[in-house]
Amino acid sequence: MDIHEHQAKEILAGFGVPVPRGGLAYSPEQAAFRARELGGTGWVVKAQVHAGGRGEAGGVKVCKSEHEVYDFAKGLLGRQLVTRQTDQNGKGVYRLWVEEATDIAKELYLGFVLDRKSERIMLVASSSGGMEIEEIAEEDPDSLVRMVVDPAHGLVEYQARELAFRLGLKGDQIGQMVKAVRACYRAYRDLDATMVEINPLVITGAGDLVALDAKMSFDTNALYRRPQVAALRDPSQEDSREAMAHDNGLAYVGLDGDIGCIINGAGLAMATMDMIKLSGGEPANFLDIGGGASPERVMTAFRTVLSDPNVSVILVNIFAGINRCDWVAKGVVEAYRAEGLTLPVVVRLAGTNVDEGRKIIDESGLPLITAETLAEAAEKAVAARPKKAA
Ligand code: ADP
Ligand code: MG
Numbered sequence: 001m002d003i004h005e006h007q008a009k010e011i012l013a014g015f016g017v018p019v020p021r022g023g024l025a026y027s028p029e030q031a032a033f034r035a036r037e038l039g040g041t042g043w044v045v046k047a048q049v050h051a052g053g054r055g056e057a058g059g060v061k062v063c064k065s066e067h068e069v070y071d072f073a074k075g076l077l078g079r080q081l082v083t084r085q086t087d088q089n090g091k092g093v094y095r096l097w098v099e100e101a102t103d104i105a106k107e108l109y110l111g112f113v114l115d116r117k118s119e120r121i122m123l124v125a126s127s128s129g130g131m132e133i134e135e136i137a138e139e140d141p142d143s144l145v146r147m148v149v150d151p152a153h154g155l156v157e158y159q160a161r162e163l164a165f166r167l168g169l170k171g172d173q174i175g176q177m178v179k180a181v182r183a184c185y186r187a188y189r190d191l192d193a194t195m196v197e198i199n200p201l202v203i204t205g206a207g208d209l210v211a212l213d214a215k216m217s218f219d220t221n222a223l224y225r226r227p228q229v230a231a232l233r234d235p236s237q238e239d240s241r242e243a244m245a246h247d248n249g250l251a252y253v254g255l256d257g258d259i260g261c262i263i264n265g266a267g268l269a270m271a272t273m274d275m276i277k278l279s280g281g282e283p284a285n286f287l288d289i290g291g292g293a294s295p296e297r298v299m300t301a302f303r304t305v306l307s308d309p310n311v312s313v314i315l316v317n318i319f320a321g322i323n324r325c326d327w328v329a330k331g332v333v334e335a336y337r338a339e340g341l342t343l344p345v346v347v348r349l350a351g352t353n354v355d356e357g358r359k360i361i362d363e364s365g366l367p368l369i370t371a372e373t374l375a376e377a378a379e380k381a382v383a384a385r386p387k388k389a390a
Pocket of ligand 1: 060
């Protein structure tokens with residue numbers, strides 16, 4: 001799960017990372033008020049969206065007057081911001097962060113990720129901040145410093161000092177860097193994060209270190225024990241199909257194809273997507289309805305899949321163990337009627353109560369396409385797609 005920059009800054013500041021003073025705004029008036037409240041002569045207005053690359057996309061601006069803050073906020077709020085890290089629809093801007101402008105002498109990069117190879121948290125830093133890590137890796141690979149952290153000791157002081165030296169820091173900056181990296185590591189570890197990135201971490205004109213940007217992601221499977229993090233979720237930044245599925249307790253991942261999938265079990269769902277591809281089609285989603293699915297749950301799954309406008313065929317594939325084919329069949333028939341469906345629906349049922357399930361499908365009088373095997377179901381779904389006009 002991702003969070004906003006202002007939330008990440010608040011968390012990191014709590015662990016001891018220096019950040020600029022700032023305030024949230026939901027309207028242009030409030031943005032101008034924040035600027036006045038902060039005082040000074042320069043402010044940065046920043047779109048709060050779950051994506052980086054805001055600067056070059058027009059989502060971050062240094063302003064010199066309250067009027068400028070107001071005007072920029074007015075133009076930004078309510079817009080979809082498209083950056084190189086979003087899709088072509090972008091992310092909605094519903095809140096802004098207004099902070100004091102910082103005098104930048106140098107921009108550094110600091111990130112923490114999970115390195116699966118060493119099975120440890122890895123620290124990545126560079127003296128070439130400002131650009132994205134992929135660009136740094138391409139344009140200035142020698143500047144990259146990587147260190148893995150031994151979980152038994154945590155990020156120890158000498159490691160942090162070595163990092164500061166390798167980044168070319170001097171004097172007080174070394175102590176500040178040691179404090180900042182250790183704070184980020186603690187935040188990462190204590191809150192079950194999967195990523196912490198400060199880009200840029202800057203050296204100010206006065207020679208101090210300050211985090212001008214902050215990004216954090218968290219392990220969704222650990223949110224149950226981190227209610228303070230779970231509370232930061234912002235559904236406005238999520239894929240609306242995935243948010244709907246999440247709220248209904250379905251495991252759903254949106255994809256780009258047109259064959260909507262309703263499957264039970266993650267393994268069968270993966271296998272079905274493979275079979276669709278093998279038959280020459282593209283799945284529109286991964287969806288696992290789970291075990292013991294009631295007809296209502298199947299209907300919710302239909303609604304979730306249908307909320308994707310690209311879907312032109314639905315493939316229901318159930319291998320019932322804990323599930324019951326008759327319940328699923330009932331859900332399919334009810335959903336078909338309730339949603340007034342006209343698109344082709346392919347149903348393959350196997351396992352518990354399969355005869356009762358098939359009977360419900362057959363006797364429904366609906367134009368449902370049935371299949372006996374997974375391969376047949378995938379082929380029929382691909383064949384049932386409406387022919388695109390040439
Ligand atoms: P993104 O990574 O999404 O583009 P950033 O928060 O990194 O957004 O902002 C983009 C750039 O704007 C930064 O690299 C920095 O140069 C500048 N910037 C951001 N915040 C401030 C600030 N408080 N003072 C001065 N410049 C800033
Ligand atoms: Mg940035």
